[in-house]
Amino acid sequence: MAVELTINDIPVSVPEGTTILDAARTINIDIPTLCYLNLHEMKLNNHIASCRVCVVEVEGRRTLAPSCSTPVTPGMVVKTDTPRAIKARRTMVELLLSDHPKSCLTCSKNLDCDLQALASDLGVRNITYEGEESRFAIDKSSKAIVRDPNKCIRCRRCETMCNEVQTVGVYSAVGRGFETVVKTAFDLPQHKTSCTFCGQCLAVCPTGALTELDQVDKVWKALNDPERFVIAETAPAVRVALGEGFGLEPGAIVTGKMVAALKRLGFDRVFDTEFAADLTIVEEATELMDRLKKGGRLPILTSCCPAWVKFFEHQFPDLLDIPSTCKSPHEMFGVIAKKYYADLMGIDPQRITVVSVMPCVAKKYEAARPELGRDPKTPDVDIVITTRELARMIREAGIHFGALPDEDFDQPLGESTGAAVIFGTTGGVIEAALRTAYEWITGRPLARIEFEEFRGMEGIKEAVIDMAGRDFRVAVTHGLGNARKILEKIQAGDSEYDAIEIMACPGGCIGGGGQPYHHGNMEILKARAAAIYREDRNKTLRKSHENPAVRTLYEKYLGEPYGEKAHMLLHTHYIERRKI
Amino acid sequence: MSQSEPGQMTQQAEIPDGGVNRQFALLDEFVASLPYKKENLIAILHRAQEIFGSLPEEVQMHIAYLLDIPAAKVYGVVSFYSFFTMKARGRHVVNVCTGTACFVRGAAKIQLEVEKQLGIKTGETTEDGLFTLESLRCVGACGLAPVLVIDGKVYGKVEVGQVKEILGEYREK
Numbered sequence: 001m002a003v004e005l006t007i008n009d010i011p012v013s014v015p016e017g018t019t020i021l022d023a024a025r026t027i028n029i030d031i032p033t034l035c036y037l038n039l040h041e042m043k044l045n046n047h048i049a050s051c052r053v054c055v056v057e058v059e060g061r062r063t064l065a066p067s068c069s070t071p072v073t074p075g076m077v078v079k080t081d082t083p084r085a086i087k088a089r090r091t092m093v094e095l096l097l098s099d100h101p102k103s104c105l106t107c108s109k110n111l112d113c114d115l116q117a118l119a120s121d122l123g124v125r126n127i128t129y130e131g132e133e134s135r136f137a138i139d140k141s142s143k144a145i146v147r148d149p150n151k152c153i154r155c156r157r158c159e160t161m162c163n164e165v166q167t168v169g170v171y172s173a174v175g176r177g178f179e180t181v182v183k184t185a186f187d188l189p190q191h192k193t194s195c196t197f198c199g200q201c202l203a204v205c206p207t208g209a210l211t212e213l214d215q216v217d218k219v220w221k222a223l224n225d226p227e228r229f230v231i232a233e234t235a236p237a238v239r240v241a242l243g244e245g246f247g248l249e250p251g252a253i254v255t256g257k258m259v260a261a262l263k264r265l266g267f268d269r270v271f272d273t274e275f276a277a278d279l280t281i282v283e284e285a286t287e288l289m290d291r292l293k294k295g296g297r298l299p300i301l302t303s304c305c306p307a308w309v310k311f312f313e314h315q316f317p318d319l320l321d322i323p324s325t326c327k328s329p330h331e332m333f334g335v336i337a338k339k340y341y342a343d344l345m346g347i348d349p350q351r352i353t354v355v356s357v358m359p360c361v362a363k364k365y366e367a368a369r370p371e372l373g374r375d376p377k378t379p380d381v382d383i384v385i386t387t388r389e390l391a392r393m394i395r396e397a398g399i400h401f402g403a404l405p406d407e408d409f410d411q412p413l414g415e416s417t418g419a420a421v422i423f424g425t426t427g428g429v430i431e432a433a434l435r436t437a438y439e440w441i442t443g444r445p446l447a448r449i450e451f452e453e454f455r456g457m458e459g460i461k462e463a464v465i466d467m468a469g470r471d472f473r474v475a476v477t478h479g480l481g482n483a484r485k486i487l488e489k490i491q492a493g494d495s496e497y498d499a500i501e502i503m504a505c506p507g508g509c510i511g512g513g514g515q516p517y518h519h520g521n522m523e524i525l526k527a528r529a530a531a532i533y534r535e536d537r538n539k540t541l542r543k544s545h546e547n548p549a550v551r552t553l554y555e556k557y558l559g560e561p562y563g564e565k566a567h568m569l570l571h572t573h574y575i576e577r578r579k580i
Numbered sequence: 581m582s583q584s585e586p587g588q589m590t591q592q593a594e595i596p597d598g599g600v601n602r603q604f605a606l607l608d609e610f611v612a613s614l615p616y617k618k619e620n621l622i623a624i625l626h627r628a629q630e631i632f633g634s635l636p637e638e639v640q641m642h643i644a645y646l647l648d649i650p651a652a653k654v655y656g657v658v659s660f661y662s663f664f665t666m667k668a669r670g671r672h673v674v675n676v677c678t679g680t681a682c683f684v685r686g687a688a689k690i691q692l693e694v695e696k697q698l699g700i701k702t703g704e705t706t707e708d709g710l711f712t713l714e715s716l717r718c719v720g721a722c723g724l725a726p727v728l729v730i731d732g733k734v735y736g737k738v739e740v741g742q743v744k745e746i747l748g749e750y751r752e753k
Contacts, residue, residue: 169650174659185644185651186637193652580641580651 005076020067035155036068041457041522042506046160052092056080090122098129107208114206141189144197144365149181151209158201166480170195194314198307198504199361199513212361218383222353223266230353232267233333236424237359237509238387240531244516245391246401251527256406261394272409274416276333277423281544284326285437286562299497302429304328306366307504311480316487317576325571330356334380335569340557356384359512386514415549418542425529426478426508427454430501435543442468473497479506603631611646618647634668670705670712672750675729679718682726693743
C-alpha cells in the first residue's frame with residue numbers, strides 16, 4: 001500500500017514501510033548519513049541509528065527523528081532542512097569529532113573518509129567540544145589488515161558485514177558507554193582470530209579505523225634496488241577499477257594505461273596474473289577430469305580466493321579434501337616467474353621480486369603463508385599491493401595517468417584469454433572452467449561460449465550443464481554467508497553439485513577489499529563487472545586451453561597438466577584451524 | 581616465514597583437574613537442558629559464572645562452541661554487563677550499594693571503610709582470595725540504606741563502626 005506524505009513541502013508517495021531517508025531519495029534529497037548503510041545486493045543493512053546524523057523534523061513530534069530508521073506514515077510532514085535539523089546534525093558530527101583523532105592529514109583515509117566528507121559538507125569549522133579521547137592500542141599484528149580503534153566511531157558497519165554478511169563474526173561491540181569500541185574476542189590480535197582477511201570490513205568502514213597494511217614503501221625500495229629484478233603481475237579486477245582513482249568513470253577499462261604506468265614506475269617486467277588464471281583453469285579442469293575418472297570426491301570447489309580458503313579452514317575443517325588443490329593464480333604466477341621465467345632469462349631467482357597488484361587484502365596474507373614458496377627464502381610472491389595502493393604510487397610518482405598511452409604487457413607471461421579476464425567477477429571462474437572442461441570432456445567445441453546463468457549479483461546461482469549426456473550440476477556463490485549455506489548442504493550430504501565456485505567478496509574480486517572505495521554505491525560494482533565481460537569479448541582467444549604461452553609452458557617446462565612437476569609447483573594443501 | 585603460522589590448530593591442552601572437568605560437565609548439562617540455546621546466552625552466562633565463579637576466556641570459548649556463535653559475541657555481552665566478570669573472584673563477594681538512597685546515607689564512607697579493612701580497592705580481590713569487593717546500584721532496599729551485601733546476604737543501616745565486625749564473621753567461615 002502506498003503512503004502519501006510531504007517532504008520539504010513536496011508530495012511524495014512511497015510503499016508502506018519505506019523509511020524517511022529512502023522516501024527523500026525518491027525526490028533527490030540525500031539526507032546525510034554516517035552509520036547507516038544499506039547494500040541490497042549484499043544483503044547488508046546497518047540501520048542501528050546510533051550516529052543521529054540523519055535526523056529530520058517531523059511535524060507533531062517533539063524530538064527529531066532518525067530518518068534511516070523511521071518509517072513513513074500517512075500524512076506525515078517532514079522537513080529535512082530546518083535550522084533545527086541542520087544544527088542538530090552538525091552538533092552530532094562535532095560530538096563525534098570530540099572523540100576522534102584530528103590527524104586527518106596523516107590518515108590513510110585522508111580525502112576518502114566519510115566522516116571527513118560529512119564534517120566538510122555540514123560546515124563544521126571548529127572543534128567545539130574538547131574532552132576525553134579514547135586511547136586504544138593499534139593492531140598491526142596481521143599481514144593484511146590494520147585496526148586503529150581510536151578512529152572507530154562505533155557505527156558497527158564492520159560488525160554487521162563480518163557477522164551477518166560474511167558470517168565470520170570476528171568483531172563485536174565491547175564494553176559500554178564511552179568505553180565501547182568494536183573489537184575482537186578477548187582483544188585478540190586479528191591474526192589469532194578466524195578473520196579471513198577478506199577486507200569487506202574496511203570496504204565499508206567510514207573512517208580510517210580499518211585499513212589495509214600499507215606495503216608501498218617496500219615496493220619503492222625494491223624498485224630502487226639495482227640488484228633486484230622486479231616483476232609486476234596484475235589481477236583482472238584491477239584494470240576495471242584503477243581508473244576510478246584518477247576520476248575516470250567506474251567501469252573504465254584502463255589495461256593499457258595501467259601497464260604503461262607500471263613501466264614508468266620502474267618495474268623490469270609487467271606481466272599479467274591472467275596468464276596464470278589460464279594456467280589455473282588448465283590445472284583445475286584436469287583435476288576435475290581426474291576426479292570424474294577415478295571416482296574422486298565431488299563437488300570440486302574453486303580455490304582461487306584466499307579469504308574463502310581461510311574461511312573453510314576455520315569453519316569447515318572436515319571438508320578440507322574437496323576444494324581444488326590448485327594454488328591461486330597470483331601464487332602460480334609467482335612460482336612460474338621464479339622457476340620457468342628465471343631459467344628462460346638466466347636470472348638468479350633469489351634476485352627476483354614479484355609484486356602482485358590485487359583488488360584484495362587477503363592476498364597480502366596469502367603471500368605470507370609459509371607453504372606457498374619452495375623454501376622460506378623464496379616465497380612465490382614477495383609483495384602484494386592493492387588497487388588503491390597502486391593508484392597512490394602513480395600519484396606519488398606524479399604520473400598523469402589519464403594522458404598515458406596504452407602499452408602492452410611483456411611476454412610470454414603477459415599472454416591471456418578472455419576466460420582469464422572473467423576471473424575478476426562472481427561466476428567468472430566457473431564460466432572459464434566450463435569453457436575448457438566442456439570441450440575436453442565432450443570432445444566437441446563449445447557452441448555457446450557465454451554462460452549467462454552464472455552472471456550477475458544473485459547470491460547463489462545454479463545451473464545444470466549437459467556434458468555429452470551427463471548432467472553436470474554447477475553452483476556459483478559469492479559472499480561467505482552464501483558460501484556457508486552451500487557448505488552446510490554438502491556437510492549434510494544434501495548436495496548434488498559437481499562443481500562450485502566460491503568468492504569471499506560480494507560481487508567477486510571486482511568488489512574486493514582492496515578496490516577503490518565504493519562508498520555504498522553498488523552501481524560501481526555493476527559497472528566494473530560489465531567492463532570485465534566487455535574485456536572478455538574484446539579478446540580473440542576466449543578459452544584458457546588456447547593460450548599459446550600456457551601451451552608452450554607445458555611443452556617446454558611443466559610436462560603434463562596435473563602431472564608431477566605441475567603438482568610440485570602449482571598445487572598446495574590446506575590446514576585445519578581453530579574457530580574463534 | 582618458517583615459523584608455525586598463527587591461528588593454526590594446536591592440540592587442546594589436557595585439563596588435569598578433575599574439578600574443572602566436572603564444572604564443564606555441569607555447564608554442558610545446563611545448556612543441554614535448554615530448548616533454545618542461542619536465545620539464552622545471558623542465562624547460560626549466569627549459570628556459568630555460578631559454576632566457575634567468573635567467566636574466563638576458556639569458559640566463554642566453550643560457550644561459543646556449544647551455542648555455535650562467534651566468541652566475539654559472547655565477549656561483547658560479558659563486557660557489557662557489569663554483573664559478569666572475567667576475573668576470578670574471592671570466596672566471599674562484598675557489595676556496597678552506591679544507589680541514590682545509599683549514597684545519600686553515606687555509602688561512600690562505608691565503601692572506604694571496607695576498602696581500608698580489606699586493603700583493596702573496589703573491583704579487586706584480596707591476595708588470600710577470601711574477599712572480592714564490588715559496588716552495585718540499588719538492591720531495592722532503600723529503607724535500609726546504606727546497604728552492604730555479602731554473598732547475597734543484606735546488611736541494612738550499616739554504620740562505619742560495624743564494618744570490621746561484619747567482615748570478621750566471614751573471615752572465620
